[in-house]
Amino acid sequence: MAIVGAGFSGLYMLHRLRGRGLRVRVFERGADVGGTWYWNRYPGARCDIESVDYCYSFSPELLADWTWTERYAAQPEILRYLQHVTDRFALRPDIQFGTQVTSLHYDAAQNHWLVSTDAGETVSARYCVLAVGNLSRAKPPPFPGLESFRGQWYHTARWPAEGVDLQGQRVGIVGTGSTAIQALPQIARQADRVQVFQRTPNYSMPARNRPLPTSELREVVQGYPARRRAAEQSDAGVPIAPPRLAALDVSPAERRRMYEAGWQRGGINALSYAFTDFFTDERANLTAQDFAREKIRQLVRNPVVAEALCPAHHIGTKRTCVDTGYFETYNQDHVELVDVRSSPVTTVTPRGLATAAGEYELDVLVFAIGFDAITGALLEIDIRGRDGAPLAEQWAAGPRSYLGLCVAGFPNLFMITGPGSPSVLSNMVVSIEQHADWILDCLDHLHSRGLNRIEASAQAQDRWVCHVGELAGRTLYPRAASWYVGANIPGKPRVFMPYTGGCGTYRKECDQVVERGYEGFVLGGAGT
Ligand code: FAD
Ligand code: N01
Secondary structure (H helix, E strand, O other), X not given: OEXXXXXXXXXXXXXXXXXXXXXXXXXXXXXXXXXXXXXXXXXXXXXXXXXXXXXXXXXXXXXXXXXXXXXXXXXXXXXXXXXXHHHHOOOHHXXXXXXXXXXXXXXXXXXXXXXXXXXXXXXXXXXXXXXXXXXXXXXXXXXXXXXXXXXXXXXXXXXOOOOOOOOOOEEEEEOOOHHHHHHHHHHHHHOOEEEEEEOOOXXXXXXXXXXXOHHHHHHHHXXXXXXXXXXXXXXXXXXOOOXXXXXXXXXXXXXXXXXXXHHHHOOOOOOOOOOOOOOOOHHHHHHHHHHHHHHHHHHOOOHHHHHHOOOOOOOOOOOOEEEOOHXXXXXXOOEEEEEOOOOOXXXXXXXXXXXXXXXXXXXXXXXXXXXXXXXXXXXOOEEEOHHHOEHHHHOOOXXXXXXXXXXXXXXXXXXXXXXXXXXXXXXXXXXXXXXXXXXXXXXXXXXXXXXXXXXXXXXXXXXXXXHHHHHHHXXXXXXXXXXXXXXXXXXXXXXXXXXXOOHHHHHXXXXXXXXXXXXXXXXXXXXX
């Protein structure tokens, strides 16, 4: 078995497969485990799902012996957790670090995959699991002249492990997504001057982060099985009771009270979990947008800056950000918002950034410009299935999969949180465990029947793609120019990629496929 990637997905998959006595090799580009939490070391990086939920549930002993110190753990703590898991379950010997998988070619005669790496090695594997991450292929800075810049530049998703000393520096941050929103308050603490180059403003909810007392953690661990079951059956993979009321069915005063309560609780679902029609009814969504914009106007003293920070898209249709003091940071004299919507960045010069409006002199450039999300890391590998057909060709008009787990024409190849599954719309660790468990059960099923091949049928895949599209079409999601639809990558096909039906419903759909004898899959033995 081959697994590509050693983040939350690859590590858990390895652990489960090992439990079956299978021989497994994991290939990881990085020098250590951690995936997202290995690469994204920028100041302020932390999770936006509560730490006690953004972790594995498979081992009660692991749960009991790990101490989360904050409501939302910071990157170093999450990385330490994943390193701890790796060592506790002795996973390291099966992981080959510093190795990028460059191609995966299926050999139909042998019914195996040929896995080639950038080290020039090729190995064969009967089954392959792509645990490459939805947000792991960093978008390269697209600005001409970057090589001429005399200062230092960094992509937040490749932040140096030793950190960057920003004391006394003039720093430019390009981007105002989740990453920049976390990083700005931290960078502004150190730098002499910060200029934030904003093309599109985003909604951000207060994190209300706080230390996690051990008594609270102990209580959570005691009731963990029920808490996790609730998360698994929920829409977003978090143990929060779903809303019951529609926004327009309550009075404006009641609506306001509920939004305010959410805002005070904080977190990514602060407003979205208030009402049932948040993601489906434009008028309901507008009430939450208005509330969020009003908060920005209260938090930012300069009314011109506040207005520039007010987003216009349907709230939630681009990933809602979570912050600690983001908007308030613009009240500091040494922090400036620069509009690059009306005057886009044209070039990087030796001294800084140039826009049509002028040149900005900088010592350090920070690119918080995001990722080629969901399909980027998959298509970076030259994947060829039965008949030698490249995956890139099959996905030329957007990704097509069955359950977000498998692709027709690519036998014995599994994706963890692939396009067409809840993936980035969920607490990803919940989704990762579900996918890895499903894959393991599937392999057990094959082995118990003396079979060794499974492939999604083209018809089942067509039906699934249609179903995912229909579900998304009932929501406001596809209307935003977001990375969910590939809008942040020039030339990428515009298709809404995740499954919007919710984690609980998705899990049932996957289970039904199994109950019906792997409906929609073609199963076979070596000779068939
Ligand atoms: P990753 O963690 O991305 O790991 C994939 C690994 O595969 C990487 O280490 C990569 O180097 C390796 N790889 C990729 N391609 C190759 C190749 N060809 N050859 C060899 N190795 C390869 N999700 C949440 O649910 N809650 C959060 O709070 C949250 N916070 C986030 C914060 C940040 C800053 C970012 C960027 C993402 C966040 N996410 C969050 C999403 C996060 O990516 C997932 O939660 C989770 O970490 C994904 O784990 P993974 O193992 O699937 O992928
Ligand atoms: O990336 P993004 P991110 N010129 O794509 C701008 C997860 N995450 O790294 O919107 C000027 O969201 C771009 O502008 P625009 C989370 O899922 C979670 O911030 O394209 N600007 C945008 O403002 C998140 O959604 C956390 O107009 C350019 C920004 O760069 C996902 O990762 C923390 C530009 C990119 O925003 C990605 O977040 C961090 C250009 N040429 C990440 N190109 C948590 O809080 C891009 N931009 C848990």
